[in-house]
Amino acid sequence: xxxxxxxxxxxxxxxxxxxxxxxxxxxxxxxxxxxxxxxxxxxxxxxxxxxxxxxxxxxxxxxxxxxxxxxxxxxxxxxxxxxxxxxxxxxxxxxxxxxxxxxxxxxxxxxxxxxxxxxxxxxxxxxxxxxxxxxxxxxxxxxxxxxxxxxxxxxxxxxxxxxxxxxxxxxxxxxxxxxxxxxxxxxxxxxxxxxxxxxxxxxxxxxxxxxxxxxxxxxxxxxxxxxxxxxxxxxxxxxxxxxxxxxxxxxxxxxxxxxxxxxxxxxxxxxxxxxxxxxxxxxxxxxxxxxxxxxxxxxxxxxxxxxxxxxxxxxxxxxxxxxxxxxxxxxxxxxxxxxxxxxxxxxxxxxxxxxxxxxxxxxxxxxxxxxxxxxxxxxxxxxxxxxxxxxxxxxxxxxxxxxxxxxxxxxxxxxxxxxxxxxxxxxxxxxxxxxxxxxxxxxxxxxxxxxxxxxx
Ligand SMILES: Cc1ncc(COP(=O)(O)O)c(C=O)c1O
Numbered sequence: 001x002x003x004x005x006x007x008x009x010x011x012x013x014x015x016x017x018x019x020x021x022x023x024x025x026x027x028x029x030x031x032x033x034x035x036x037x038x039x040x041x042x043x044x045x046x047x048x049x050x051x052x053x054x055x056x057x058x059x060x061x062x063x064x065x066x067x068x069x070x071x072x073x074x075x076x077x078x079x080x081x082x083x084x085x086x087x088x089x090x091x092x093x094x095x096x097x098x099x100x101x102x103x104x105x106x107x108x109x110x111x112x113x114x115x116x117x118x119x120x121x122x123x124x125x126x127x128x129x130x131x132x133x134x135x136x137x138x139x140x141x142x143x144x145x146x147x148x149x150x151x152x153x154x155x156x157x158x159x160x161x162x163x164x165x166x167x168x169x170x171x172x173x174x175x176x177x178x179x180x181x182x183x184x185x186x187x188x189x190x191x192x193x194x195x196x197x198x199x200x201x202x203x204x205x206x207x208x209x210x211x212x213x214x215x216x217x218x219x220x221x222x223x224x225x226x227x228x229x230x231x232x233x234x235x236x237x238x239x240x241x242x243x244x245x246x247x248x249x250x251x252x253x254x255x256x257x258x259x260x261x262x263x264x265x266x267x268x269x270x271x272x273x274x275x276x277x278x279x280x281x282x283x284x285x286x287x288x289x290x291x292x293x294x295x296x297x298x299x300x301x302x303x304x305x306x307x308x309x310x311x312x313x314x315x316x317x318x319x320x321x322x323x324x325x326x327x328x329x330x331x332x333x334x335x336x337x338x339x340x341x342x343x344x345x346x347x348x349x350x351x352x353x354x355x356x357x358x359x360x361x362x363x364x365x366x367x368x369x370x371x372x373x374x375x376x377x378x379x380x381x382x383x384x385x386x387x388x389x390x391x392x393x394x395x396x397x398x399x400x401x402x403x404x405x406x407x408x409x410x411x412x413x414x415x416x417x418x419x420x421x422x423x424x425x426x427x428x429x430x431x432x433x434x435x436x437x438x439x440x441x442x443x444x445x446x447x448x449x450x451x452x453x454x455x456x
Contacts, residue, residue, distance in 0.1 A: 003069040010077035017081075052392075052400050057440035060430035061402035063198075063226060067316070068265035074319030075267060075312045083311030085118070086301035087291040094311030095300055097318035105258060106274050108231060108326045110251030115281050116274035117304045118260075118314055122225030125257040125273035127155045128305050129221045130190070132255065132275060134161050135283040137189025137219060143182055144192035145174040147202060149223060152192055164188065170413045171359055172202035176212055183216035190219040193253070195246060196227015199404050199429070200358075201342075201365030203227065203242075207249035220253040225271065228258030230339070230363050232332030239343055240336035242362075255280075260317050263335060263433060265324065270313045337435030338364040345432070348445045354452040355445075358406070358427050359414055364437075367404055369427040372456035375418050377408045377425040384426045386455040387448065399447050404429040 054064040067075070083091025085098055098118050106114035119125040130152070133142055141162035144152040148165075156163030166182060167175045174193060182188060191213050193204040206222055213220045224231070235244035250256050254276055261270040284303045292299045301307060324330045342361040349357040349368050358367035370383040384403055391399040404427055408420035411427075430444075437444075 001069045003072065006069065006073040007076055010073045011080065014077055014080040055434075057434055057436045058398060058444070059400040060432060060437065060444055061400045063262050063431045063433060065434050067261075067267040068320055068324070070323050071266050071316040071320045075316035078312035078315030079310070081311075085309045085311040085314055086304075086307050087288075087294075087299040088297060089291055089294045089299075090308075091311035092295075094314045094318075098300060098311075098314035101260075101314060101317045101321055102272060102274065104321055104326055105272055109228075109256055109258075109274065110248065111256075111274060111276050112251075113278055114274050114276060115278040115303060116272060117300050118309065118317070119271040119273055119304065120269055120306060120309060121261070122149075122223075122257055122259040122271045123151045123155075124306060125225065125259070125271040126151050126192075126221075126223055127158070128273045129223075129255045129257055129275075130155050130159055130161065130192075131305065132280050132283050133190035133219060133221060134159050136280070140189025141187050142190050142192060143179065143188045144223075145194060145197075145204060147172045147174075147197040147199060148192055148194050149198050149225070152223070162187070168202070171362070172197055172200040172410075174204040174209060176205060176208045179209060180212045180216075183212060183218050186216075188216075188218055190221055190254070192221045192223055193246075194227075195222050195224040195250065196230060196363050198226055199365075200367060201227065201361055201363035201431075203246050203362050206246040206253065210249045210252055219255075222250050222253050222256040224250070225257050225259040226262050227363055228256065229263040229326065229331060229335055232326060232328050232330075233336055233339060236328050236332070236336075238336065238340075240339040242339075251276075264317065264326075264331070265320050265334070266313065266317055269310055270317060334435050335364070337438045338432045341432040341435075341437040341441050342366050344438070345430075345441045345445060348441070352445070352449060354449040354456075356415075358411075364432045365429065366432060367427055367429045369425075370452040370455055372452060375415070376421045377411060377418055378422040380411075380418070380427065381422065381425040383452070383455045384428050387428060387451045390451050390455065391448070397447060399444060399451070401448075402429045402431075403427065 053059050055066050083094045085091050085095050088095050102116045143164045145168050146165050147168050153163045166178050193206045193209040210220050231247040233240050233242045234247035257273050259271045260266040261268045281303045342364045345366050349355050355368050356371040369380045388401045405424050407424045411418050
């Protein structure tokens with residue numbers, strides 16, 4: 001796709017539409033000469049170089065990458081109109097697109113019915129799910145694993161709900177027998193299962209969580225903000241295939257969150273929350289004397305906590321899904337490449353003398369640490385920091401990583417020979433979310449072995 005061409009086409013298409021409304025003089029208060037714009041823009045372009053190269057496979061750090069060019073063109077075209085998906089009065093076309101993409105997401109998770117909408121982020125999407133949890137089971141708490149995203153504990157505080165943390169097993173997945181004991185106490189109304197934890201990419205056993213929760217009459221929300229699109233690999237063939245059990249179980253849960261701005265190739269500003277029971281809409285009832293006037297149909301603002309939301313985000317996702325639909329042979333192929341990259345790298349790390357694998361990756365996150373050190377938490381922490389620093393500041397062949405802080409206890413569960421001479425240690429963490437990572441893994445590995453040898 002020639003992005004420059006399609007950005008121009010996007011601007012022209014909107015201009016064509018605008019011209020149909022007749023000419024008018026733009027107000028002088030907003031006039032800017034090309035010369036002044038050029039100078040300011042040059043400054044912006046220069047400031048933007050102070051960034052990490054998220055687009056490049058040598059960036060193997062956090063969950064970050066640029067959007068697909070189709071998303072950029074779709075976003076730009078809609079942004080020039082700037083619809084607000086709060087209400088049909090603010091953006092009928094993009095509100096309709098939002099309903100279509102939300103239906104595609106619901107179908108991806110196997111929801112027979114649904115009520116849902118896009119959100120600004122995974123944080124807001126989860127807040128909405130926890131809000132509905134509180135409203136449907138007033139007075140009861142929410143449980144989530146110790147590896148769940150920090151937002152759950154934080155938002156329980158915001159919502160005035162008691163949040164309870166459940167321990168995890170040796171792979172960072174929710175301990176279901178501990179959950180069972182907790183639910184027997186009768187104080188929990190909703191359990192949050194995470195399908196792809198932020199740190200390790202671990203998949204809570206959603207099917208087991210669901211069975212236990214239902215036995216106790218407890219709701220289940222699935223936080224699949226990061227991992228949700230991996231459901232496209234569930235039960236597929238090839239090395240990237242995932243055990244379908246936890247993913248198929250999502251269809252029987254009460255709500256799910258997925259972030260198209262993570263694995264859905266979208267720019268930031270695109271999360272989604274889906275409820276299996278459309279009656280969840282009753283918790284959103286509110287009056288708005290200044291909106292909801294052009295149509296008696298459902299306005300998205302009537303079923304969301306946010307008011308203004310970018311219609312452009314819906315347009316970008318809609319256009320992307322036209323080209324790479326959320327199906328195993330569409331977007332699934334993009335995720336499969338990242339997953340294969342993680343598996344390939346894990347195999348190299350297992351047989352390396354310089355680096356060691358922290359645990360087998362379940363999705364596309366690989367965690368590892370320099371191996372040539374004294375096997376102590378403090379030494380590994382310092383060596384990991386040195387490797388990351390040296391990699392990022394190398395003028396010739398930079399690599400960009402992130403770190404993960406793990407407790408000495410969690411480390412020793414995986415590697416009992418590690419001395420717990422400090423309470424926690426930083427290890428290295430790479431999210432291989434670009435399909436280009438697959439071809440790049442041998443280079444990345446060789447480069448990191450070199451850095452680890454030097455850091456020793
Ligand atoms: C599992 C999970 N939940 C929630 C979030 C928060 O999402 P956002 O950063 O879009 O607010 C993240 C972000 O990484 C995540 O991985």
